[in-house]
Amino acid sequence: MEATQYWLGVDGGGTGTRVVLADARGVELGHALGGASGLALGVSRAWAAIEAACAQAFESAGLTLDWAHSALGCGLAGVNNRDWLAEFVASAPKLAALDVQSDAYTTLLGAHGGEPGVVVAVGTGSIAAVLDRDGSSNVAGGYGFPSGDEASGAWLGLHAVVHAQRALDGRVRPDAFSDALLARMGAGDRDGLVVWLCEANQTAYAALAPVVLDHRTHPVAAALLAQAGRDIAQLVDALDASGQLPVALCGGLAAPLAEYVPDSHRARLRAPLADSAHGALTLARRANAAAAQGSGGAA
The missing domain is CATH 3.30.420.40 (ATPase, nucleotide binding domain)
Structure with a gap:
């Protein structure tokens, strides 16, 4: 497994997408806003919006999007539909680690630390x-x-x-x-x-x-x-x-x-205390730790 260099926290809903980019020590490097990525609007549309917003977050830090060295945590609307969730995970790019949960859970992680x-x-x-x-x-x-x-x-x-x-x-x-x-x-x-x-x-x-x-x-x-x-x-x-x-x-x-x-x-x-995108950043950190231990990390 290639070394993880970045953590990405994604909060995706029916109106927009928020992204937080951090390095592997948790230091925040960039932020971005993008189009809707709730799964009810379609998995392809969700990934397109997430990729565009993540690329924008990297660009804001003077970097180029690097999926292979990134751990991605997503809090998305619509993951309670198991078919949409399975399709979303199956469509993921090559990542260092991935965890996908509901936006409610990442909101919970962020709000109360x-x-x-x-x-x-x-x-x-x-x-x-x-x-x-x-x-x-x-x-x-x-x-x-x-x-x-x-x-x-x-x-x-x-x-x-x-x-x-x-x-x-x-x-x-x-x-x-x-x-x-x-x-x-x-x-x-x-x-x-x-x-x-x-x-x-x-x-x-x-x-x-x-x-x-x-x-x-x-x-x-x-x-x-x-x-x-x-x-x-x-x-x-x-x-x-x-x-x-x-x-x-x-x-x-x-x-x-x-x-x-x-x-x-x-x-x-x-x-x-913090928003859903920062809660998703916690997912990315956990997913990376799990992947490093060889136990996976995808939802």
Whole structure:
């Protein structure tokens, strides 16, 4: 086995990819942002986005992407689908080591520094995870769009669209909120909206979440945001019925949704120590150590 020179931590979701590059001592060398790499969008697309972002991270450090001497840790949305995960691992380039876990797990590693705690990740999708005091881990939610991912950007967008539909055909009075939703979708009439709906995926619906937040005082938007807060509390309770563990709200919607978490749970919120990409960097380090011992490292 060739000597590992670099660790790469990748956080991949339905909206974007974040990469942290470090040397074999753990000294951070570069960072990058890239396109979506959640597995629901396709394994080929995921690898293309990850490779582009990793190349950018190397470039930011004045280096050239070097898969063969890199240990790669990935926290990806969609790995709970075992077929997607198997295809992703089988499609990997030649690496010094590889470990692929859910983005919930890498978020958990980053948020609490490997210590016991709960995370609720709310971005394009959503999922919650816990690391118990005995070292065991479990998840709640994360069943995916459109049936799951409560409190996520895609969930907010999916439900907000209903208001735009009703306003467009006169079931409710058109207002600034419905107008803003239709403008974001580029739909000026019923036919245009139907075209958008037929083509929309999780990422497209998540792009409507900022419109919901911009109109948070509107009764429909306010009700959606309040429900999102209750859903976050329910995810926490499912993983920590005792109510004793610290909770980190993570992801792109963490800051705006924190105020909607019920008072009973908001007091337990703490800022994450690090992000999912840094949690994935921990995976890369562990995978490299395992590979060095001859025990593999791929998920």
